[in-house]
Amino acid sequence: MISIRDVAKLAGVSPATVSRVMNGTANVDEVKKQRVQQVIQETGFKPNEAARTLYKKSAHLIGVIVPNIENPFFNEMAKAIEGEAYERGYRLTLCSSNDNLEKEKNSIELLGRMNADGIILLTNEEEIFDQIADARIPVVVLDRAVRHKNEVASIISDNYEGGRMGMEHMLDAGCRNIVAMRGPQNLSSGRDRYKGYLDICREKHVKVQFVDCLYDYEDGLRSTEQILREYPDADGIIAANDMAAISAYKILTRHGKRVPEDIQLIGFDNIIMSRLMTPELTTIAQPITEMGSKAAQILIDHIEGKEVPQKNIFEVKLIQRETTRNKVTKA
Amino acid sequence: MISIRDVAKLAGVSPATVSRVMNGTANVDEVKKQRVQQVIQETGFKPNEAARTLYKKSAHLIGVIVPNIENPFFNEMAKAIEGEAYERGYRLTLCSSNDNLEKEKNSIELLGRMNADGIILLTNEEEIFDQIADARIPVVVLDRAVRHKNEVASIISDNYEGGRMGMEHMLDAGCRNIVAMRGPQNLSSGRDRYKGYLDICREKHVKVQFVDCLYDYEDGLRSTEQILREYPDADGIIAANDMAAISAYKILTRHGKRVPEDIQLIGFDNIIMSRLMTPELTTIAQPITEMGSKAAQILIDHIEGKEVPQKNIFEVKLIQRETTRNKVTKA
Known part of the structure; x- marks a missing residue:
């Protein structure tokens, strides 16, 4: 099996550089970067988690940014995210932005300093995405399509x-x-x-x-x-x-x-x-719970070096209760 | 003004030991501890925040442990805690225990490893308090009275x-x-x-x-x-x-x-x-919002070396809406 050291040797760089290219955690000289990526592609190198952890200081921390912690939709989603993250040994830090862009920016900066492994983002602020691109932290977006390079996947319903x-x-x-x-x-x-x-x-x-x-x-x-x-x-x-x-x-x-x-x-x-x-x-x-779980699952899979599907669309369904009448059948 | 170095000199220990006694972050020999405490009392030493930060590696992180993230009562409280903590430069990590003692224990252990500065606890599990005592992290308890030594304050309503x-x-x-x-x-x-x-x-x-x-x-x-x-x-x-x-x-x-x-x-x-x-x-x-804010305020005050009131009881009030009738006046 190919190791990270083999990749480094073939690319003529240090193992730490290979790690940086894979994690995108720091700037790497463009020429070296391309060489590493080529070797990874040619050898079919897949880092295992232990090897990654060796090179990446993981905080096992995921930031969840929600517009408003009081809104039950986001709460129910946050609960599902928390459940999945806990199972995989990750902690959540919850940032409620109250639709305050300045606060969202500060939260992202702080998440960076806390060495967070990834962010799950529920926001409607377009500007915030530039901030996230700077933070170089992988992001899974809920309830909208992927548009920026840091965004590894999106979770939406139909x-x-x-x-x-x-x-x-x-x-x-x-x-x-x-x-x-x-x-x-x-x-x-x-x-x-x-x-x-x-x-x-x-x-x-x-x-x-x-x-x-x-x-x-x-x-x-x-x-x-x-x-x-x-x-x-x-x-x-x-x-x-x-x-x-x-x-x-x-x-x-x-x-x-x-x-x-x-x-x-x-x-x-x-x-x-x-x-x-x-x-x-x-x-x-x-399916609020499934969507939240999926967001955490995909982000953690990505953090741990697995391939993840970029587009994730969930089916919706009608639940008829008491505020509408049954289907009217024409005589 | 008395500095931590003065206290250390008077007690015949290192400044780091004084810091450990003050923060309760590690075991200190009982004799040394008593000497330090005596000097602190005699000199009226009050560490300022900068001095504390020098000796204590603060993560500026508060753990909030709630029984269930879905319960609106806890949500509304968590939102208030988050707001106050954000103002003071602290982040929240939210742990939803789902009334699962094992999960609560793991959360507390993890908070310790993350170097959390304090915990705000909403739980009904008695056993968990032993775990917290071991973790040596200051705790503010919501909705019940203080009973253990780590518990710096309690917030309840009448x-x-x-x-x-x-x-x-x-x-x-x-x-x-x-x-x-x-x-x-x-x-x-x-x-x-x-x-x-x-x-x-x-x-x-x-x-x-x-x-x-x-x-x-x-x-x-x-x-x-x-x-x-x-x-x-x-x-x-x-x-x-x-x-x-x-x-x-x-x-x-x-x-x-x-x-x-x-x-x-x-x-x-x-x-x-x-x-x-x-x-x-x-x-x-x-007053759910006030109670949540107060919990964060008291915990952060304590973390920053200020005196805090141990017992905090909030007044309740009747809000009459549509499910009861107005006062019946006898003829």
Whole structure:
């Protein structure tokens, strides 16, 4: 079996240089780097974990950066990440950015100084990716596509299909005047869900009706009020996500509308709260736990020198509960 | 001003030994230790932060051990801890034990190896405290009293007063057949809340009626079913906490009971979900954010050599929302 020392000898560099090229932890002269990479390719060298550890001082630490630790979607994901990381002997450091770019930057810098092995990133700040590229720490991104060189993989769910499913279910349930809350259009999840909704409208010749809505409770309240003003005869609401659906239910109740008798309601995510609430929320489920586990698994595989799939798309599914009616069968 | 070197000279030991005595980071010969402590006391020596950092390799890292990252009460607290720690330049490592003692032990060992400066502990496992005593890391405990030598302070809310308030409010709201869910009696919070309830029963000559209930959603479902079986004429339920109240509302609705018309309901904690749900939950509020901030503040003050108050009890208050009626005034 080829060892790191063999690779070093063949490339005419020190084993430490080979290690640096493999880990990308420090600058290596471009000529040496290419020579090492060529030898690795020619020999089919695969470092084992012990050998890597010998050359890389691992802190066995993963940084998880979430926009808001209070948001149940991120919490549930963080729990899954933690479970998987623990199994593999890694610790988590959780950074809640509260959508504060300065704080995210500081967190990343600190993670670098703590010698973190990798980062799992849930953020909507584009700027932060430059910062991460500088930190030279591998990153797995959740809920958006890979765009930068440090990003080893992305984990997303099939938001487009989810958008289609939600709209199809509302039609099946008998709604004839559906309004969609269109999620944030600077996020791929918001764009893809809305695209799915639009395509069903086109295919089934249904009028497009929407209001814009962020993924949070407060904006869910506001946009439901807007729907009731602009579309007073609506008999179905497709919420931007479960949090917005929880808000919608509250506003509808305050206006004396019964769910699902007067107006039907569907969410997106399947956060735990969607089944705790009464009535229980019909929703398009993302496999939150599986996605979180997968993020940790892929990052750790990468840290330990294994090949990882760059694109990881998870299927979504309809979970019908109490806020929509069963499929209406035509007589 | 007295320096650590002066103390060392007076005690006839090295500055490093003085540092070890102060930080409790390693074993020091008992005789030397006593000499150092005597000199510190006699000279009134107070190390400044810079001096401490010189002798103590701080990782600026705090471990937070929570029973379950998914529980909103702990989440909201963790968010507050994170905010305060970030302000003071400390990072958090979050360990979710899932009530698994083995995992808690491993987490503490790992925190020791990572050179963590302190631990904020939310756990119900008694055994874990021995482990922490061995780790020689300062600990701030949330939601229970200080019992071990490593425990520098405890943060709790006035659960007894909360128990009284809840029962008083139910009587004021016109309930005449109240059932209490008695929380876990191995936890001080559960015991103190129940004691408060009992004292009001005695003072107002009201019959004591209770069922046992854990602090979680599943057991809340079960115990509400038990209440409906054993006390079919109940017109008020004092839930063990907000999660159990959310379960109670679901079960009551399933049984066709209207809240608050047929039966009134009060929770405990004031987790965010208590105001997201519809109807919004009347509850006894613990100042969760303040408690979390305080825990971080006290731990960091201690790490940085400041005096900290050992006992920190926070006031609770009634937040009346939609699941109870206004005070009934007698004609």
